Amino acid sequence: MSSRKGRMRMFNANDAAVIIGAYEHPGRELPDKSLAQIHAEVAIGALADAGLTLDDVDGYFCGHDAPGYGGGWVTMAEYLGLRDLTYMDSTESGGASPIYHVSHAAAAIAAGKCSVALITLAGKPRTGIQPGGGGPARPEDDFETAIFTGAGLVSTYALAARRHMYEFGTTSEQLAEIKVAASKHASHNPNAFLQKVMTVEDVVNSPMVADPLHRADCCVVTDGGGAVVVVSREVARSLDRQPVRIMGQGESAKLTNGGKLDLTYTSAVWSGPRAFEQAGVTPQDVDYVSIYDSFTITVLEILEDLGFCAKGEGGRFVMDGTLVAPHGRLPFNTDGGGLSNNHPGHRGGITKTIEAVRQLRGEANQGVQIPDCEIALVHGNGGDLGTRMRSATMILGRDA
Amino acid sequence: MDVAAYAKLLPDITPRNKPFWDGCAAGELRLQKCADCGRYRFPDAPVCPECLSSSASWETASGAGTIWSWCTMHQKYFAAFADEVPYRLVYVRLAEGPLVISVLAEDSDDSAADSGGTSSKELRLDQPVHAVFRPRPGGRVIPQFSTGAAAGM
Numbered sequence: 164m165s166s167r168k169g170r171m172r173m174f175n176a177n178d179a180a181v182i183i184g185a186y187e188h189p190g191r192e193l194p195d196k197s198l199a200q201i202h203a204e205v206a207i208g209a210l211a212d213a214g215l216t217l218d219d220v221d222g223y224f225c226g227h228d229a230p231g232y233g234g235g236w237v238t239m240a241e242y243l244g245l246r247d248l249t250y251m252d253s254t255e256s257g258g259a260s261p262i263y264h265v266s267h268a269a270a271a272i273a274a275g276k277c278s279v280a281l282i283t284l285a286g287k288p289r290t291g292i293q294p295g296g297g298g299p300a301r302p303e304d305d306f307e308t309a310i311f312t313g314a315g316l317v318s319t320y321a322l323a324a325r326r327h328m329y330e331f332g333t334t335s336e337q338l339a340e341i342k343v344a345a346s347k348h349a350s351h352n353p354n355a356f357l358q359k360v361m362t363v364e365d366v367v368n369s370p371m372v373a374d375p376l377h378r379a380d381c382c383v384v385t386d387g388g389g390a391v392v393v394v395s396r397e398v399a400r401s402l403d404r405q406p407v408r409i410m411g412q413g414e415s416a417k418l419t420n421g422g423k424l425d426l427t428y429t430s431a432v433w434s435g436p437r438a439f440e441q442a443g444v445t446p447q448d449v450d451y452v453s454i455y456d457s458f459t460i461t462v463l464e465i466l467e468d469l470g471f472c473a474k475g476e477g478g479r480f481v482m483d484g485t486l487v488a489p490h491g492r493l494p495f496n497t498d499g500g501g502l503s504n505n506h507p508g509h510r511g512g513i514t515k516t517i518e519a520v521r522q523l524r525g526e527a528n529q530g531v532q533i534p535d536c537e538i539a540l541v542h543g544n545g546g547d548l549g550t551r552m553r554s555a556t557m558i559l560g561r562d563a
Numbered sequence: 564m565d566v567a568a569y570a571k572l573l574p575d576i577t578p579r580n581k582p583f584w585d586g587c588a589a590g591e592l593r594l595q596k597c598a599d600c601g602r603y604r605f606p607d608a609p610v611c612p613e614c615l616s617s618s619a620s621w622e623t624a625s626g627a628g629t630i631w632s633w634c635t636m637h638q639k640y641f642a643a644f645a646d647e648v649p650y651r652l653v654y655v656r657l658a659e660g661p662l663v664i665s666v667l668a669e670d671s672d673d674s675a676a677d678s679g680g681t682s683s684k685e686l687r688l689d690q691p692v693h694a695v696f697r698p699r700p701g702g703r704v705i706p707q708f709s710t711g712a713a714a715g716m
Contacts, residue, residue: 321634421604421612422661
């Protein structure tokens with residue numbers, strides 16, 4: 164892939180804003196901390212990583228899952244003592260939300276609306292509040308959420324997996340390869356929730372959750388959080404920290420459409436090309452991918468939808484260590500991902516972004532750092548594949 | 564089944580969706596059909612997702628469809644369904660077009676209930692099914708789907 168290097172300077176990149184700080188909370192079970200406290204700890208962690216403080220922040224972004232008034236940024240901004248905000252945003256897109264926030268922060272900075280944007284995420288589904296999932300039905304829910312039939316979020320991914328198997332010959336063993344790669348990466352991460360390396364047999368012999376998905380096909384349930392700081396080029400030049408370029412970004416949604424649905428693809432088919440076009444790169448140029456991994460089937464479909472392989476070829480694509488760092492053809496989720504490391508608050512968007520930043524800075528865990536990692540792709544999958552799903556794709560680059 | 568827990572999972576009956584629930588109680592699957600472009604839609608909605616027309620009629624659908632996919636739930640996600648696992652869910656493409664998720668009716672030829680939910684006789688994708696209507700605990704009738712030959716009557 165060395166031919167890419169000569170072309171990099173010619174990319175039509177959005178270089179107004181860069182990622183300058185990133186921090187993942189080391190905790191996975193935090194019974195004695197409040198949700199607001201975890202937001203604050205990751206905020207301070209990411210700002211410290213950048214060489215900034217809370218007083219420098221003029222843009223703030225968090226999801227509707229943040230605690231406090233009305234859902235959104237207001238109470239957390241108050242808690243964090245952010246007095247000089249000029250831009251705030253709480254775009255809600257499920258687990259993909261933080262990737263929207265990073266992208267929207269870059270756009271706001273490019274438009275001159277703020278210059279130091281803080282994005283935080285925190286959750287306590289392991290020891291505290293369990294959002295969604297087992298909760299009671301909301302009266303406004305329509306039939307298609309169908310939990311009164313005993314369906315839940317996992318069931319639509321199971322339905323997607325079965326159909327993918329039927330149409331394309333995908334096997335449970337192929338899906339298991341995705342978990343195997345994640346578990347190998349997690350074994351290098353001292354903070355990972357699950358650190359044991361798993362085999363394909365381990366995965367397919369784990370208990371069924373929603374047949375054909377086994378327990379090991381599902382992400383972990385963890386407390387924790389993370390934060391990212393996006394700043395203008397001008398601010399970045401004043402700081403002694405390696406910036407990460409935000410080269411391209413794309414968003415899309417795939418909604419219920421009156422029951423006209425196909426679960427064998429995700430809205431990544433639209434967000435991906437938008438991000439690649441803006442970045443001026445192709446899937447072949449990408450050295451590392453952070454792919455949303457709520458379930459193994461999520462990864463498989465997204466890899467196809469983003470063009471890393473043809474539709475239906477995902478099962479064969481992930482075999483033979485393709486996803487395993489550092490030497491696989493397309494190393495993914497080198498922190499162990501949501502499948503093995505961390506899925507704070509059931510929202511993997513922030514950890515996906517943070518691990519891509521680590522790879523591009525050469526700061527990934529020993530054993531999984533990709534040599535000469537120049538271009539990374541971050542993809543978030545929000546909501547429920549069977550009802551209202553949203554996608555965000557970002558392409559990040561090592562700063563020249 | 565924990566009837567009180569199940570009642571909390573049920574959607575409210577509203578003026579907009581009442582024709583659907585009335586249909587279930589009468590043993591019929593009723594769908595909205597756009598008066599302008601003719602597209603059937605599910606769930607009910609104030610406008611057509613195809614052409615945005617707000618003009619629609621409620622039509623009695625055939626109840627026929629094919630299994631687009633299915634899964635067996637083993638994990639106890641809902642208190643109401645804790646005693647039901649394992650149970651099968653089917654995602655059915657109705658003959659009229661829309662997809663509907665529901666449970667496999669217990670009188671299906673190869674129901675999970677016949678063999679404690681671990682039947683090795685798998686449902687076949689694209690297999691024909693028919694909607695059947697049974698009162699659930701608490702009295703609400705929901706559409707289920709059956710592979711049985713006598714189903715849908």
